[in-house]
Amino acid sequence: MFPLTLRRSSAKSAKAKADPAPSRWSWRMQRLMLTPGFRLGLRAGVPFCLTLMAATIYLSSEERREAIALAVSDARRSIEERPEFMVKLMAVDGATGALAANVRALVPVEFPASSFDLDVTVLRQQITDLDGVKNASVRIKPGGILQVDVTPRIPVAVWRTEDELVLVDEGGARVEVIGSRGARPDLPLIAGPGAEAQVPQALRLINATAPIGKRLRGLVRVGERRWDVVLDRDQRIMLPETGAVQALERVIALEGAQEVLSRDVLVVDMRLAQRPTVRMSEEATKQWWQIKQISGQ
Numbered sequence: 701m702f703p704l705t706l707r708r709s710s711a712k713s714a715k716a717k718a719d720p721a722p723s724r725w726s727w728r729m730q731r732l733m734l735t736p737g738f739r740l741g742l743r744a745g746v747p748f749c750l751t752l753m754a755a756t757i758y759l760s761s762e763e764r765r766e767a768i769a770l771a772v773s774d775a776r777r778s779i780e781e782r783p784e785f786m787v788k789l790m791a792v793d794g795a796t797g798a799l800a801a802n803v804r805a806l807v808p809v810e811f812p813a814s815s816f817d818l819d820v821t822v823l824r825q826q827i828t829d830l831d832g833v834k835n836a837s838v839r840i841k842p843g844g845i846l847q848v849d850v851t852p853r854i855p856v857a858v859w860r861t862e863d864e865l866v867l868v869d870e871g872g873a874r875v876e877v878i879g880s881r882g883a884r885p886d887l888p889l890i891a892g893p894g895a896e897a898q899v900p901q902a903l904r905l906i907n908a909t910a911p912i913g914k915r916l917r918g919l920v921r922v923g924e925r926r927w928d929v930v931l932d933r934d935q936r937i938m939l940p941e942t943g944a945v946q947a948l949e950r951v952i953a954l955e956g957a958q959e960v961l962s963r964d965v966l967v968v969d970m971r972l973a974q975r976p977t978v979r980m981s982e983e984a985t986k987q988w989w990q991i992k993q994i995s996g997q
Contacts, residue, residue, distance in 0.1 A: 786812045787844050794850035798876070799832045803848060806830065815840050823848075831874045857899055858884055860891040860918075870903070872896040892921030901944070905929065908948050912955065926971070935961060938969045947973065 732738050759765055789811055792800050806826055809818065820838040827836040827848065835851040855867035855875045867875040867884065874896075878884060888906045895902065902919050905927060909916050912931070920928040927944055929937040939947050947970040955961045960968065960978065967979035 785815050787815050787818060787840060787846050788812045789844070790846040790848065792848045792850065795833075795852055799830075799850070799852060802830055803827055803833075803836075803850060807846075807848075809846075811846075812844070818846065832876050834869070834873075855884070855887060856903060858887050858889050859896050860889060866896075868896050868899055870899060872899040888916070889918030890921065891918060892924075894924035895919070895921035898927075902927065904945050905939075905948055908945050908952070911952050912961065915961075931961065935965060936967050938967060938971055940971045940973060943973065950976070 759768075787809075790804065790807060790809075792803050795803055807823060818840070820840065824836055824838040827833055827838065827850065832853050833850055834853045837849045839847050841847045853869040853873055853875045856870050857868055858878070858881065859866045859868045865878050865881060865883075867878060867887070868890075869875055881889065888902070890896075890899070890902050898921065905919060906913075906916070909929065915931045915933075915935075917930045917932055920930055922928055922938075926941045927939045929939065929948060931937070937948060937951050951960070951968050951970060964981050965978055966981050969977045969979065
């Protein structure tokens with residue numbers, strides 16, 4: 701009986717060792733390895749975490765950080781200061797005299813300078829904001845030239861304010877300040893608050909005064925509502941708020957027919973189109989009363 705029992709125990713032991721089924725932990729590990737997220741974590745997450753930890757330990761030293769920053773700065777500067785990226789001079793076209801000098805003074809750059817240090821958008825805006833500049837373009841041309849093309853404002857009138865004389869363009873924008881009226885005698889004179897905002901209308905009135913243009917001294921904006929035409933001999937034509945050009949043409953027609961402005965008249969009031977009035981000088985008024993009294997006797 702003993703030999704038979706021993707043979708059966710050996711057979712059971714051999715059968716147990718030959719069992720191919722994995723253990724519970726082995727099975728779980730195999731299932732985990734089949735999960736896409738876990739495999740991605742092993743391939744990317746673990747190396748990333750190790751690299752991040754190593755970089756954190758390395759950059760924890762302030763000296764190492766400063767050395768890296770200095771190396772990056774030197775590398776960038778060596779690229780930016782290459783000859784092909786250097787701007788050697790500035791050319792200004794379209795502006796002359798004081799305006800060109802103002803444009804050059806506005807660019808706070810000492811040449812040669814790297815093109816990476818020039819913000820052409822900001823420079824263009826600064827140049828456009830100058831009085832006398834209607835539009836401008838700024839670009840870097842081949843050969844290291846900062847090209848500035850300026851479209852200047854063309855003055856059409858002199859605006860007298862309380863403090864200064866200002867040249868204005870057809871839109872009423874400031875062009876430049878002048879020292880005296882004699883600096884631009886070729887341009888008409890306008891005055892009064894808000895006159896610069898009505899330059900187009902003022903130009904139409906000035907064109908309408910062509911028959912008496914030699915006598916014109918200027919236009920005065922009254923109450924920011926209407927115009928007065930000022931002539932020599934202290935004569936003034938008071939125009940209405942609306943239909944100012946037509947009212948002025950009526951006065952000029954009366955001058956051609958009856959020489960109203962050639963007489964001793966101070967003011968021609970056209971504010972009421974249905975009832976224009978004339979104000980004579982004090983001396984003319986006295987003479988008129990004397991003539992009337994003599995006629996009455």
